[in-house]
Amino acid sequence: MYAAQVKGALLRAAPTVPLVDLTHDLPRHRVPEAAFVFRAMASSFPPGTTHVAVVDPGVGGSRAAIAIRCGEGSVLVGPDNGVLAPLARALGSPEAFRLDPRTFSTERRVGTTFDGRDLFAPAAARIALGAPLGRLGTRTPFHDLHLPEATRSGSHARGEVVHVDHFGNLISNVPSEWIAPSALRLSVAIGGRRSSRVPWVRSYEALGRGRLGTLGSSFGTVEVAVAEGSASVRLRARTGSRLEFQWDGGGVAATDTVNSVPNLPRRRR
Amino acid sequence: MYAAQVKGALLRAAPTVPLVDLTHDLPRHRVPEAAFVFRAMASSFPPGTTHVAVVDPGVGGSRAAIAIRCGEGSVLVGPDNGVLAPLARALGSPEAFRLDPRTFSTERRVGTTFDGRDLFAPAAARIALGAPLGRLGTRTPFHDLHLPEATRSGSHARGEVVHVDHFGNLISNVPSEWIAPSALRLSVAIGGRRSSRVPWVRSYEALGRGRLGTLGSSFGTVEVAVAEGSASVRLRARTGSRLEFQWDGGGVAATDTVNSVPNLPRRRR
Amino acid sequence: MYAAQVKGALLRAAPTVPLVDLTHDLPRHRVPEAAFVFRAMASSFPPGTTHVAVVDPGVGGSRAAIAIRCGEGSVLVGPDNGVLAPLARALGSPEAFRLDPRTFSTERRVGTTFDGRDLFAPAAARIALGAPLGRLGTRTPFHDLHLPEATRSGSHARGEVVHVDHFGNLISNVPSEWIAPSALRLSVAIGGRRSSRVPWVRSYEALGRGRLGTLGSSFGTVEVAVAEGSASVRLRARTGSRLEFQWDGGGVAATDTVNSVPNLPRRRR
Numbered sequence: 001m002y003a004a005q006v007k008g009a010l011l012r013a014a015p016t017v018p019l020v021d022l023t024h025d026l027p028r029h030r031v032p033e034a035a036f037v038f039r040a041m042a043s044s045f046p047p048g049t050t051h052v053a054v055v056d057p058g059v060g061g062s063r064a065a066i067a068i069r070c071g072e073g074s075v076l077v078g079p080d081n082g083v084l085a086p087l088a089r090a091l092g093s094p095e096a097f098r099l100d101p102r103t104f105s106t107e108r109r110v111g112t113t114f115d116g117r118d119l120f121a122p123a124a125a126r127i128a129l130g131a132p133l134g135r136l137g138t139r140t141p142f143h144d145l146h147l148p149e150a151t152r153s154g155s156h157a158r159g160e161v162v163h164v165d166h167f168g169n170l171i172s173n174v175p176s177e178w179i180a181p182s183a184l185r186l187s188v189a190i191g192g193r194r195s196s197r198v199p200w201v202r203s204y205e206a207l208g209r210g211r212l213g214t215l216g217s218s219f220g221t222v223e224v225a226v227a228e229g230s231a232s233v234r235l236r237a238r239t240g241s242r243l244e245f246q247w248d249g250g251g252v253a254a255t256d257t258v259n260s261v262p263n264l265p266r267r268r269r
Numbered sequence: 270m271y272a273a274q275v276k277g278a279l280l281r282a283a284p285t286v287p288l289v290d291l292t293h294d295l296p297r298h299r300v301p302e303a304a305f306v307f308r309a310m311a312s313s314f315p316p317g318t319t320h321v322a323v324v325d326p327g328v329g330g331s332r333a334a335i336a337i338r339c340g341e342g343s344v345l346v347g348p349d350n351g352v353l354a355p356l357a358r359a360l361g362s363p364e365a366f367r368l369d370p371r372t373f374s375t376e377r378r379v380g381t382t383f384d385g386r387d388l389f390a391p392a393a394a395r396i397a398l399g400a401p402l403g404r405l406g407t408r409t410p411f412h413d414l415h416l417p418e419a420t421r422s423g424s425h426a427r428g429e430v431v432h433v434d435h436f437g438n439l440i441s442n443v444p445s446e447w448i449a450p451s452a453l454r455l456s457v458a459i460g461g462r463r464s465s466r467v468p469w470v471r472s473y474e475a476l477g478r479g480r481l482g483t484l485g486s487s488f489g490t491v492e493v494a495v496a497e498g499s500a501s502v503r504l505r506a507r508t509g510s511r512l513e514f515q516w517d518g519g520g521v522a523a524t525d526t527v528n529s530v531p532n533l534p535r536r537r538r
Numbered sequence: 539m540y541a542a543q544v545k546g547a548l549l550r551a552a553p554t555v556p557l558v559d560l561t562h563d564l565p566r567h568r569v570p571e572a573a574f575v576f577r578a579m580a581s582s583f584p585p586g587t588t589h590v591a592v593v594d595p596g597v598g599g600s601r602a603a604i605a606i607r608c609g610e611g612s613v614l615v616g617p618d619n620g621v622l623a624p625l626a627r628a629l630g631s632p633e634a635f636r637l638d639p640r641t642f643s644t645e646r647r648v649g650t651t652f653d654g655r656d657l658f659a660p661a662a663a664r665i666a667l668g669a670p671l672g673r674l675g676t677r678t679p680f681h682d683l684h685l686p687e688a689t690r691s692g693s694h695a696r697g698e699v700v701h702v703d704h705f706g707n708l709i710s711n712v713p714s715e716w717i718a719p720s721a722l723r724l725s726v727a728i729g730g731r732r733s734s735r736v737p738w739v740r741s742y743e744a745l746g747r748g749r750l751g752t753l754g755s756s757f758g759t760v761e762v763a764v765a766e767g768s769a770s771v772r773l774r775a776r777t778g779s780r781l782e783f784q785w786d787g788g789g790v791a792a793t794d795t796v797n798s799v800p801n802l803p804r805r806r807r
Contacts, residue, residue: 002434004291005487008313011289015315019289020549020557022542028436029497044546044655046553057497060484061474114487117313165540167566205599215598218543218652228567228595271703273560274756277582280558284584288558297705298766326766329753330743383756386582 005117006054013125022051025166029057031083033239036147036162036173039087040219045074050128051087053078054116065099065119066142069133077124079115082145089144096142097133099123150174155248161190161241162221168230169223172243176216179247186214187246188224190237195244204228214245274386275323282394291320294435298326300352302508305416305431305442308356309488314343319397320356322347323385334368334388335411338402346393348384351414358413366406368392419443424517430459430510431490437499438492441512445485448516455483456515457493459506464513473497483514543655544592551663560589563704567595569621571777574685574700574711577625578757583612588666589625591616592654603637603657604680607671615662617653620683627682635675637661688712693786699728699779700759706768707761710781714754717785724752725784726762728775733782742766752783 003024010019022041026034034055042051056063056079064080071093076084080096088094101113104122113119123136150159150173157178163171170190179186179200189195199206199213204227207213212234217223222245224231232238272293279288291310295303303324311320325332325348333349340362345353349365357363370382373391382388392405419428419442426447432440439459448455448469458464468475468482473496476482481503486492491514493500501507541562548557560579564572572593580589594617602618609631614622618634626632639651642660651657661674688697688711695716701709708728717724717738727733737744737751742765745751750772755761760783762769770776 002487004310005313007289007291008310008315011318012313012315015287018287018553018556020545021290021559022545041542041546044543044550046546046550049549057478058472058474060472063474117487203596203598205596205601209595218540218655271756273579274582276558276560277579277584280587281582281584284556287556290559326747327741327743329741332743386756 002054002114002116005114006052006121009117009121010052010125013122014129017125017128026055027239028055030239031055031057031081032145032147033163035083035086035145036171036219038083039090042074042076042087043090048073050075050077050124052116052120052124053083054120055079055083056081056115059115060113063143064140065101065115065123066096066140067099067123067127067133067136068094068096068142070094075124075127075133077120077127079120080140080143082143085143085145086147088142094142095133096140097137098140099137103136148173150178152178155180155246157222157245159222159243159245161224161237161239161243163219164232164237164239167225168232168234169217169225170231170235170237170241170243171217171219172222172224172245174222174243174245176220176222179216179222179245183247185247186222187244188214189244190224190235191241195246198224200247271323271383271385274383275321275390278386278390279321279394282391283398286394286397295324296508297324299508300324300326300350301414301416302432304352304355304414305440305488307352308359311343311345311356312359317342319344319346319393321385321389321393322352323389324348324352325350325384328384329382332412333409334370334384334392335365335409336368336392336396336402336405337363337365337411339363344393344396344402346389346396348389349409349412351412354412354414355416357411363411364402365409365411366402367409368406372405417442419447421447424449424515426491426514428491428512428514430493430506430508430512432488433501433506433508436494437501437503438486438494439500439504439506439510439512440486440488441491441493441514443491443512443514445489445491448485448491448514452516454516455491456513457483458513459493459504460510464515467493469516540592540652540654543652544590544659547655547659548590548663551660552667555663555666564593565777566593568777569593569595569619570683570685571701573621573624573683574709574757576621577628580612580614580625581628586611588613588615588662590654590658590662591621592658593617593621594619594653597653598651601681602678603639603653603661604634604678605637605661605665605671605674606632606634606680608632613662613665613671615658615665617658618678618681620681623681623683624685626680632680633671634678634680635671636678637675641674686711688716690716693718693784695760695783697760697781697783699762699775699777699781701757702770702775702777705763706770706772707755707763708769708773708775708779708781709755709757710760710762710783712760712781712783714758714760717754717760717783721785723785724760725782726752727782728762728773729779733784736762738785 066080068076068088070091157174159172159174161170162173183200185197186200187195201215207227209228212226335349337345337357339360426443428441428443430439431442452469454466455469456464456466470484476496478497481495604618606614606626608629695712697710697712699708700711721738723735724738725733725735745765747766750764
């Protein structure tokens, strides 16, 4: 519903600009998780895209509204709460402008100001139509949110779950490329609990239905997954859970220890 | 899935017309709530838009299919069950036409008639392409649903929850502008329960995470909210719950009484 | 989120091609159910549409990626796990091509290969822009999934629940046209339980709110529904539940036996 108001406002100001929904399933109030996902989503889009992100628990509060122009021509519009920052840095050469609400006053407004509809959408529409950012606001530093980074020591990494996708897969912040190419298994410890050795595979199929394992996610990081099931439920893990991975250079996979992580009682959902 | 059939039928008849999803999360069978949300959503859209609403518990039954032309050029297509009426009146000068199903018989139909796919979508497509309504049906009165209205007596208002948004915020039908500009707190009574004094704020941020309060919603009405939480769960309230608000002209906010509404046991979800 | 990556990749390769979301609510890992719904959804779309289906529990595994050209000009792109097959046969004259991943190597790839983003989307984009399939891959037989078919003997049919829609309606695979035009009631037995006689109606409205009955679905098959309620919850039935229907040529409807199916205890959700 709020998304519909944003889309309406975009079309009102820029009827001919193609509009694409990225997702409406982002975690509602968790800015760092949303920033992580937004970075991964939007980097697939064409250069020159104008993105609007309305993950904004501080809506109507003191945080500014900004537009960030990136080197390759994309512009990110949203609240200055950090949600835009990781993508902006990934796209490169970010320059932020603080949007002046007076520039976007509309004649026809329903109820209390909703920045997504009344500010971000009209700004994005003008930007998509070619307005230079300097006319919509003034240069500003921005909230340069840094996502938690994993650390590595030899064949051991510490990180955390930075996203739980809608299948219940646990997406970590440990780069997949850290894992030795010859590794066949990973020791996984979650939330300080006892570690277990599970397969390191290239596909859910290689894991086998209902089995727990690890693989490279489409985010470029290690993912802990249950094939056709939910690792989040199985392991009672969530965004923010600490993770440790240990790997070796490979060797023979002892199938008898596969899935030695116990089947914890399922959380009621 | 049913939405996809509607979209397919629209594109089949009008391949070049831009198509925008408003929302697929409307309450399924609650026509008045859907009508309230539809009015708020669609009024952000550009004049001249053709809207299709398929909130239609009476599908295939005796209710007519209609298209309503409004003064500013928009057309609303859907069932004559009241879902279109509040928006039509808000846009002004509504004139309804009863759609004649025989006009839209399609050569290739799967299964039982589904009006969204077989009637509303083809009608909306022709309208978006410029067909005059008079050629698609005949003038008709329409089910002129009136949403429940709040009443006011001095600094006291009675109304109800007319929508629970997907954050769990309780959207009332009490206009925000009734509240005295100098008010700092509202006494809130829900469902006939004991009233509690909570802050009247301009943003969730001003409320503080996890705290209960009231603010102006983007619907133009008073909203009861828990910042980054669910007021619906906390207060065990839902669409249709009675609400009473009492305000004064302001004064010093006694922070010790903030959130005196008890934390009721959470409903299991 | 994964859908957003797919859409980004589509737009990156074909910025001017209109993009329509069919649905993101398909059953996650159930290929036959998804294939059933996909067939029903997509057959409403205009001839010449390029469809992408990413219901792909075997992602990254040994199954091929294919594009199927159909007689009327549409092309279906996705995994060769059967999800495309029923629609392809319904559209007619299917010819499949195995997509060569090397044709679609992109300069800028995040993380592990995600076929939806890295293969299906770029292929679909080129196809939508006019590339002949023969240039994107080589002719191949495809996994010709056949959905379970109902059987009939006189006025008795055996089938199964092939889809539970988001209202909780049980969509069977028994063609509606098998039911005698004069029938007023159906005996329904689910999952081998005792049968009950319920109305066979033309609309939910004819059933009456909260009442159980049967009607023709928009899939062309018999549907077991509770008007404004969930038959899946009421009858504890799910995709795969066996169904038997028995009908007669009509007669007087004895309203006292309506809804004789007991109200089973509701499953906790």
